[in-house]
Amino acid sequence: MGKYAVINPATGETVKEYPDATAAEIESALESTQRTYQEWSRTTTVAERAALAHRAAELFEERKDELGAIIHREMGKPLDQSIGEAEFSGAITEAFAKNAEKWLADEELEVEDGLKSFFRFQGIGVILGIMPWNYPYYQVARFAVPNLILGNTVILKHAEQCPESALALEQIFLDAGFPKGAYVNVFATHDQISTIIADDRTQGVSLTGSERAGSIVAEQAGKHLKKCVLELGGSDVFIVLDTADVDHAVEHAVGGRMENTGQACNGSKRIVVLDTVYDEFSKKFEEAIAGQSLEAGNYGPLSSEKATETLKAQVQGAIDQGAEVLVGNNAPEGNFYTPTVIGGVTPEMDVYRQELFGPVAQLYKVSSDEEAIRLANSSPYGLGSVVIADDLERAERVGNQLDVGMVFIGGAGLEGADVPFGGVKKSGYGRELGKGGMLEFANKKLFRFAE
Numbered sequence: 001m002g003k004y005a006v007i008n009p010a011t012g013e014t015v016k017e018y019p020d021a022t023a024a025e026i027e028s029a030l031e032s033t034q035r036t037y038q039e040w041s042r043t044t045t046v047a048e049r050a051a052l053a054h055r056a057a058e059l060f061e062e063r064k065d066e067l068g069a070i071i072h073r074e075m076g077k078p079l080d081q082s083i084g085e086a087e088f089s090g091a092i093t094e095a096f097a098k099n100a101e102k103w104l105a106d107e108e109l110e111v112e113d114g115l116k117s118f119f120r121f122q123g124i125g126v127i128l129g130i131m132p133w134n135y136p137y138y139q140v141a142r143f144a145v146p147n148l149i150l151g152n153t154v155i156l157k158h159a160e161q162c163p164e165s166a167l168a169l170e171q172i173f174l175d176a177g178f179p180k181g182a183y184v185n186v187f188a189t190h191d192q193i194s195t196i197i198a199d200d201r202t203q204g205v206s207l208t209g210s211e212r213a214g215s216i217v218a219e220q221a222g223k224h225l226k227k228c229v230l231e232l233g234g235s236d237v238f239i240v241l242d243t244a245d246v247d248h249a250v251e252h253a254v255g256g257r258m259e260n261t262g263q264a265c266n267g268s269k270r271i272v273v274l275d276t277v278y279d280e281f282s283k284k285f286e287e288a289i290a291g292q293s294l295e296a297g298n299y300g301p302l303s304s305e306k307a308t309e310t311l312k313a314q315v316q317g318a319i320d321q322g323a324e325v326l327v328g329n330n331a332p333e334g335n336f337y338t339p340t341v342i343g344g345v346t347p348e349m350d351v352y353r354q355e356l357f358g359p360v361a362q363l364y365k366v367s368s369d370e371e372a373i374r375l376a377n378s379s380p381y382g383l384g385s386v387v388i389a390d391d392l393e394r395a396e397r398v399g400n401q402l403d404v405g406m407v408f409i410g411g412a413g414l415e416g417a418d419v420p421f422g423g424v425k426k427s428g429y430g431r432e433l434g435k436g437g438m439l440e441f442a443n444k445k446l447f448r449f450a451e
Contacts, residue, residue: 004163004187009076009301009335018163021186026195029184033126033153034201036181041123041151046104049149053097056145056176060090060137063172070164071136076301076335077260088417089141095417096438100149103435106447116449121442123151124227125203128196130217132209133159133303134263139208140169142421146438148173148182152203155196157188161304193217198224204441207231208265211426229430229440231265231422233355234383237376238268238412239398241369241389242276248411249277249388250284253361256386256412258292258339261299262359263307265427266384268412269355270362272372278365282326285341289361290327292339301335302358308335311358318342318351326363353380369398377403383423386412405431 002020007013021029041049060067068083077085109117129143136158144154158166166185173183188196196202197220204227207217214230221228238256240249256268273281292298302308315330319342328340339359345352351362366372376385384406389395392409399407405423408414415421422431431437 002187002189003160005161006074006164007161007304008073009303009305012305012334015073016164018187020189021192023192026186026188026192029155029186030126030196030199030201032181033155033184036179037123037125037151037153040179040182041153044151046100046149046151049151050097050100052177053093053100053145053149056172056178057090057094057097059172059176060086060093060141063168064090067137067165067168070168071162072300074136074162074165075133075303078297078300080297081260085135085138089137091417092138092141092433093145096145096149099418099435100146100438103438104150104442109446115451116447118447120445120447121150121439122445123147123153124441124443125152126201127152127154127441128193128202128205129154129156130193130205130207130209130213131156131158131162133161134260134265136162136165137169142432142437143206143208144169144173144183147441148178150438150442152441153181154183155202156183156185157193157196158185163187194220197221197226202226204228206430206432206440214428227441229432230428231430231432232383232426232428233357233381234265234267234423234427235269235353235355235379235381236266236384236386236404237270237272237372237379237402238386239372239376239388240271240273240277240281241372241387241391241394241398242274243388243390245390246277246280246284249281250288252386252388252412253285254288254292257289257361258299258359259413261302261337262339263303263357266406266415266421266423268361268386270364270376270379272364272366272375274369274372275365275367282363282365285361285363286327289339289341289359292359294336299339299359302332302337303335305335307357308332308337311337311356311360314351314354314356315340315342315360318345318349321349321351322346323349323351328360347378352378355381369394373398373401377401380426381423382425383427384408 006015064086067086
């Protein structure tokens with residue numbers, strides 16, 4: 001058998017294994033997606049493809065309980081969050097379906113010579129998607145749906161621990177009415193990914209994953225002159241400035257850190273608090289993290305034994321270099337990692353520049369807005385951020401100086417089904433969701449008319 005397997009992280013049980021794709025299956029995926037692009041995509045309208053996406057959105061809602069159970073088993077996400085992810089994926093799919101004709105309408109250009117000129121947005125061909133385990137439906141929906149509506153076709157390589165959700169997604173698109181060859185799932189090996197990227201039938205690649213994987217894929221895509229979108233890691237800052245409502249700040253800091261058991265690229269990983277409110281905030285924040293309950297479904301197991309080992313080693317490294325564990329014990333039971341807060345982190349420590357992918361928060365005290373900004377920007381990552389302050393103009397000024405792709409003012413979790421998502425620096429490049437996401441793999445074809 002291949003590497004694709006459902007291994008329940010709560011129990012360690014291998015539920016089912018799936019074989020890697022054969023060379024013939026990879027060729028079939030390339031051939032069918034290319035043929036469908038040439039025959040189906042070019043003979044259907046945006047409205048017709050959007051109607052199929054609308055039906056896919058309905059199927060996400062109709063099957064949300066089944067879909068939720070699958071990823072709860074595959075990667076350990078609490079069941080209510082798993083069902084919620086299926087619902088949000090449906091909302092994303094519907095947002096693209098509803099807005100597609102508006103977002104893809106011809107864009108008139110004002111040109112000096114006055115000739116009638118406009119952009120028309122069309123597909124470019126076969127796009128490879130390489131998707132992660134932490135949001136098995138959401139990540140795929142935000143990549144695949146806009147491309148299918150645009151007129152591209154999709155080859156989807158999912159995470160090796162998500163074969164059941166990968167197959168469930170392929171079935172949704174088939175049942176929604178997309179033809180065979182519009183969306184094709186492949187259980188590809190790393191070598192086969194390289195083969196797909198290099199093939200002349202592939203026109204682009206989108207990856208959500210680690211910095212290391214992104215670097216490899218970007219190199220391969222660049223070598224073969226393929227457009228690439230990367231959504232990589234993050235070590236997002238959560239800045240708390242002067243506020244009369246510390247409880248609100250604590251609630252959002254906990255939510256931002258604990259979502260998906262801390263396994264979110266844009267989770268609030270570094271909590272940076274102004275000294276004027278630090279004492280009250282830190283006391284309440286530590287109490288809230290310590291009060292997170294497995295029984296109440298606040299968190300679940302980490303996604304795998306490897307993920308648990310990595311997080312434990314990172315925290316132990318921080319302890320060995322002088323950091324202090326304020327909450328937690330760095331002693332996971334199986335893959336269940338106790339929510340943790342560490343303090344006393346300095347720039348000399350490895351953890352200062354690492355991404356902690358699990359329920360571990362770093363807590364910092366600063367004495368000024370400028371110090372908070374410097375600390376925030378010292379990270380090699382630049383995905384998202386949260387700024388809390390009663391003075392919203394001050395919060396915006398601080399956000400304006402952060403080297404990130406997203407700034408949420410006043411609270412965590414401000415994502416939306418039609419709100420663009422993406423980062424800068426080692427968090428990658430390109431955007432997903434919204435009009436910007438829909439146009440990433442578009443041919444911005446220029447039309448000009450003579451007088």
